């Protein structure tokens with residue numbers, strides 16, 4: 001396996017793990033603030049990001065590359081309001097997309113055909129991921145009072161589906 005592709009896929013796998021940690025921290029912030037709908041949604045996102053990271057690591061193992069799990073940076077915990085979580089989620093998803101696009105660009109340049117199906121699957125996945133994050137930002141931008149936030153929290157899982 002080309003070492004450049006190997007490094008990029010490893011980096012992406014670790015970034016997905018970092019995203020998982022960030023979503024877990026967001027879920028606990030929501031639980032602490034009694035936004036139980038958002039908490040459920042972010043716990044689910046955390047699990048999905050772990051699955052994504054495992055898919056990248058599995059691909060590396062299949063191609064005889066030993067996965068290196070790096071220390072993930074501490075996630076942000078000091079949110080002031082729900083909207084900041086949505087902004088952070090969008091930032092994370094955009095970073096994920098960027099990393100995946102870099103992997104795909106390298107795969108094309110280096111003719112690494114074996115990684116392309118996996119990367120295309122994730123390129124597609126990221127369109128949906130950015131879509132829910134954008135929608136969440138929009139919904140929270142117009143929900144400023146406690147009543148609107150309470151109502152949104154009750155429906156957020158369905159809204160994001």
Ligand SMILES: [Fe+2]
Nearest residue numbers: 016049052096
């Ligand atoms: Fe992901």
Ligand SMILES: [Fe+2]
Nearest residue numbers: 049093096129
């Ligand atoms: Fe994601």
